[in-house]
Amino acid sequence: MPLVFVIFWRAQSRLESSLVAAAYHAAAAVPLMSGAQAFYGFSEFEALLLVGTMATGVGCVWGAFWISPWRDCAPAQVVLRAVGLLVVTNVPPLCALAVPSPLLAAGVWFPGWSWCGVVAFVVAV
Numbered sequence: 001m002p003l004v005f006v007i008f009w010r011a012q013s014r015l016e017s018s019l020v021a022a023a024y025h026a027a028a029a030v031p032l033m034s035g036a037q038a039f040y041g042f043s044e045f046e047a048l049l050l051v052g053t054m055a056t057g058v059g060c061v062w063g064a065f066w067i068s069p070w071r072d073c074a075p076a077q078v079v080l081r082a083v084g085l086l087v088v089t090n091v092p093p094l095c096a097l098a099v100p101s102p103l104l105a106a107g108v109w110f111p112g113w114s115w116c117g118v119v120a121f122v123v124a125v
Contacts (some may be wrong), residue, residue, distance in 0.1 A: 008062060017066040022059030028100035029054055054097045061089055 011017035032054075033047040042050065065085040067073050089098040103118060110117030 008066070011066065014063045014066045018059040018063030020059075021062030022055040025058045025097075025099060026051055026055035032099065054099065057097045058089060058094065061085070061094060 007020050008017050011020055029051045033044070033051055036042045036047040036050055037044065040046075062085065065081050065088075067078060067081055088094060090101055090103050095101060095103065106113075106118045106121035109124070110120050113120065
């Protein structure tokens, strides 16, 4: 996740930042295609459409939080936008679209830890 932030903030336009985020989320959601095919009975095209829709939705949100140009902004503004982006993409309804979510990773890394697992993940990252 930290690498995508570096690439995202170095983007030269809102569209470029949206495409970077959409590509990141699409790559993380590719394993969902086989699950969607098995569970919902989707065809390959429908599963690809599902992944594409999820990635586009989250990519648009990332584009909304992009700063132009980020190098001239105060560090506090960059941090606030990054935190705001994480909050917006990790609360319903967008958390259902953000497959590589840090909260999902906390659940995998620290199962059964509840909120202490989220805090431990934030400290670890």
